Amino acid sequence: MKLLLIEDEKDLANSMLSYLTTNDFVCEWVATTQAAIDKISNYDYDCILLDLMLPDGDGFSVLEQLKKQNKTEGVIIISAKETLETRIEGFQLGADDFMTKPFHLSELLVRIQALIRRKNFNGNNLVVFNEIEIDTLSKAIKVKKKHVAVTKKEIDLLLYLIGNLNKVLSKSAIAEHLSGDMADMLDNHDFVYAHIKNLKNKLKDAGCNDYIKTVYGLGYKWQND
Amino acid sequence: MTKNLLYKTSKAYVLFSVLLLLVSAPLFYYSTKKLYIDETDDTLILHKNEFVKFTIPTLKANEIANWNKYNRNSKITAFKNIKTDTLFYKSYHDILDNEIEPYRELNATITIENKPYTYMGRISLVETEDLMKSIAILFLSIISLLLLGLFVITKRLSVQLWKPFYKTLAQIEQFEIDKSNLPQFPATTIAEFKRLNASLEKLIVKNTSIYRSQREFIENAAHELQTPLAVFQVKIDSFVQTATFTENQYQELSSINEAIGRMTRLNKNLLLLSKLENDNYSQKQTITIQEVIHKNIDFFTEQAAAKNITIQLHLTENPIVQSNPVLVEIMISNLFLNAIKHNKVGGIIEVNTSHAALFFSNSGQSKALITDKLFNRFSKSNPSDHGNGLGLAIIQKIATTNNWTVSYTFEDQLHQFKVQF
Numbered sequence: 001m002k003l004l005l006i007e008d009e010k011d012l013a014n015s016m017l018s019y020l021t022t023n024d025f026v027c028e029w030v031a032t033t034q035a036a037i038d039k040i041s042n043y044d045y046d047c048i049l050l051d052l053m054l055p056d057g058d059g060f061s062v063l064e065q066l067k068k069q070n071k072t073e074g075v076i077i078i079s080a081k082e083t084l085e086t087r088i089e090g091f092q093l094g095a096d097d098f099m100t101k102p103f104h105l106s107e108l109l110v111r112i113q114a115l116i117r118r119k120n121f122n123g124n125n126l127v128v129f130n131e132i133e134i135d136t137l138s139k140a141i142k143v144k145k146k147h148v149a150v151t152k153k154e155i156d157l158l159l160y161l162i163g164n165l166n167k168v169l170s171k172s173a174i175a176e177h178l179s180g181d182m183a184d185m186l187d188n189h190d191f192v193y194a195h196i197k198n199l200k201n202k203l204k205d206a207g208c209n210d211y212i213k214t215v216y217g218l219g220y221k222w223q224n225d
Numbered sequence: 226m227t228k229n230l231l232y233k234t235s236k237a238y239v240l241f242s243v244l245l246l247l248v249s250a251p252l253f254y255y256s257t258k259k260l261y262i263d264e265t266d267d268t269l270i271l272h273k274n275e276f277v278k279f280t281i282p283t284l285k286a287n288e289i290a291n292w293n294k295y296n297r298n299s300k301i302t303a304f305k306n307i308k309t310d311t312l313f314y315k316s317y318h319d320i321l322d323n324e325i326e327p328y329r330e331l332n333a334t335i336t337i338e339n340k341p342y343t344y345m346g347r348i349s350l351v352e353t354e355d356l357m358k359s360i361a362i363l364f365l366s367i368i369s370l371l372l373l374g375l376f377v378i379t380k381r382l383s384v385q386l387w388k389p390f391y392k393t394l395a396q397i398e399q400f401e402i403d404k405s406n407l408p409q410f411p412a413t414t415i416a417e418f419k420r421l422n423a424s425l426e427k428l429i430v431k432n433t434s435i436y437r438s439q440r441e442f443i444e445n446a447a448h449e450l451q452t453p454l455a456v457f458q459v460k461i462d463s464f465v466q467t468a469t470f471t472e473n474q475y476q477e478l479s480s481i482n483e484a485i486g487r488m489t490r491l492n493k494n495l496l497l498l499s500k501l502e503n504d505n506y507s508q509k510q511t512i513t514i515q516e517v518i519h520k521n522i523d524f525f526t527e528q529a530a531a532k533n534i535t536i537q538l539h540l541t542e543n544p545i546v547q548s549n550p551v552l553v554e555i556m557i558s559n560l561f562l563n564a565i566k567h568n569k570v571g572g573i574i575e576v577n578t579s580h581a582a583l584f585f586s587n588s589g590q591s592k593a594l595i596t597d598k599l600f601n602r603f604s605k606s607n608p609s610d611h612g613n614g615l616g617l618a619i620i621q622k623i624a625t626t627n628n629w630t631v632s633y634t635f636e637d638q639l640h641q642f643k644v645q646f
Contacts, residue, residue: 009452009455009456011456011459011460012452012455012456012459015456015459015460015462015463016459018463019459019462019463019466022466080448080451080452080455081448081451082496083500083505084505084506085505100451100493101451101452101454101455102451102454102455102457102458102459102485102489103455103458103459104458104462105459105462105463106462153527167466168465168466170462170465170478170479170482171479172482172483172486173462173482176486179524181554182521182524182558182562183490184490184493184494184497185490185494185555185558185559185562185616186490186528186562187486187487187490187566187613188528188531188565188566190531191527191528191530191531194527194530194531215475216472216475217472217473217474217475217476217478217479218465218475218476218478218479218482219479
């Protein structure tokens with residue numbers, strides 16, 4: 001998977017790159033709109049991460065350029081300034097998703113994966129991990145070809161965990177992912193434990209390997225031994 | 226006791242008028258009377274002097290009876306041994322009117338043919354009394370009319386004069402510092418009001434600009450913090466991937482992570498408040514409150530379950546409001562999370578609706594919260610809790626943005642927040 005990161009904050013870009021590269025992404029990084037436009041004119045990407053405030057102008061010009069060139073890349077806007085207007089403008093100019101800084105890298109990763117799944121819609125809405133099969137459209141799970149009854153939230157959690165394969169995930173990152181829009185108001189993350197426990201039990205009952213490892217003191221990890 | 230300005234000035238006028246009338250009426254009556262009596266006395270003395278000068282030299286003692294016969298108001302009587310002229314009041318029975326009528330009388334000693342007699346001259350006071358009454362009534366009427374006229378004119382004038390003041394007052398009452406419309410003061414030709422308007426305008430402009438720059442400062446500060454916070458968050462996210470740490474180290478990292486999370490939430494909530502103040506959510510649509518509650522109830526039930534709290538929905542009525550859907554959702558979420566956060570383990574949350582109100586009641590601490598600063602930013606009932614103290618401020622702000630009211634009561638060991646739509 002090829003990915004273009006347009007971000008002028010070097011420290012942020014470095015960490016994003018290193019996190020994403022270990023998850024089968026080939027990443028390129030530019031810091032200006034001009035460099036970004038050069039890149040998109042010459043190459044195709046699966047996903048573009050776009051910061052709106054760049055030293056040589058705002059990121060919307062990149063979206064306009066993509067539109068002009070009839071490019072269909074998925075674009076996730078990553079902005080520190082989030083207003084309804086910028087959101088609407090972004091979506092109207094063809095952005096697919098909008099993330100506000102600060103964010104968790106794990107969240108970014110699953111958003112990219114979800115976007116790519118949506119973009120390659122005609123082919124594949126199945127996420128397969130060893131004996132587990134997740135249909136992201138019909139929201140159903142099969143373990144060893146057998147249907148497992150899980151809640152929507154548990155599927156969401158499973159996709160998030162699998163998406164962040166071999167990454168240590170803090171409890172608060174998981175909680176924020178699960179609570180969605182409510183995350184900004186929520187300061188108790190104890191409910192994560194219950195969800196993890198339930199999912200773990202359901203997978204175990206279905207004869208699935210135990211991939212969920214507890215990282216004592218911090219959170220959890222989906223690990224492929 | 227507060228009464229309006231006109232009432233107070235009018236009261237002073239009325240009091241003064243009544244007092245003046247009360248004092249001036251008798252004073253006027255007696256002074257007029259005295260003047261008249263003096264005049265009468267002078268006349269009596271004059272008559273006597275004329276009598277002494279012109280009549281006595283020709284009058285004989287045997288003519289006295291005859292003289293008395295033709296003079297009704299002057300008599301010569303036997304000597305009564307009076308040394309000097311005396312003036313006094315005396316009443317006579319008037320045969321014509323068959324009434325007792327007052328007279329002013331002069332008694333003086335005169336000598337006719339070397340024998341002393343007493344001269345009596347009198348003037349009826351009946352006409353005097355009538356005249357005096359007429360004068361008094363006339364005078365008092367003029368005074369009354371004058372005062373009444375003054376009073377009415379003052380009142381009219383006051384209303385007219387104070388008009389710009391009341392207009393200014395109405396403008397200021399309408400004014401809200403967090404709204405963009407500045408008051409427009411009416412033009413006036415009265416120097417004091419001109420000054421008042423000018424100073425108010427100056428005050429308002431200055432305060433609004435201070436308020437704006439503070440608001441912008443909060444907004445900018447919050448925005449500027451987003452990027453370093455993002456770097457912070459991302460660095461810690463990637464740092465935990467770099468090696469396997471001990472449990473203690475993970476706990477330390479977790480604490481850092483929690484702190485960034487709190488900071489992030491605080492910042493986002495501050496931004497939300499700024500946006501509310503900037504009217505960024507002015508687009509309204511029809512929203513049914515029940516729908517919003519049902520939409521997220523699973524999430525709240527799950528959150529409540531972590532503390533073994535039961536949520537009871539008694540949505541008997543279904544209020545429908547005109548508002549921004551995002552705001553209604555944020556408000557209801559905050560009400561729920563607030564009721565969960567400040568609840569005790571195993572407690573309850575009751576959600577009730579009435580025709581135009583929403584009630585959230587929850588168990589919790591056994592005494593009422595202190596209400597005066599409850600809805601202020603960063604006011605916390607328990608300083609050590611992990612909340613950022615913005616939840617209720619946000620609820621309040623959303624309510625005021627929509628012209629709703631939020632109130633708090635504590636009854637039957639339940640803390641109740643009511644949103645009146």
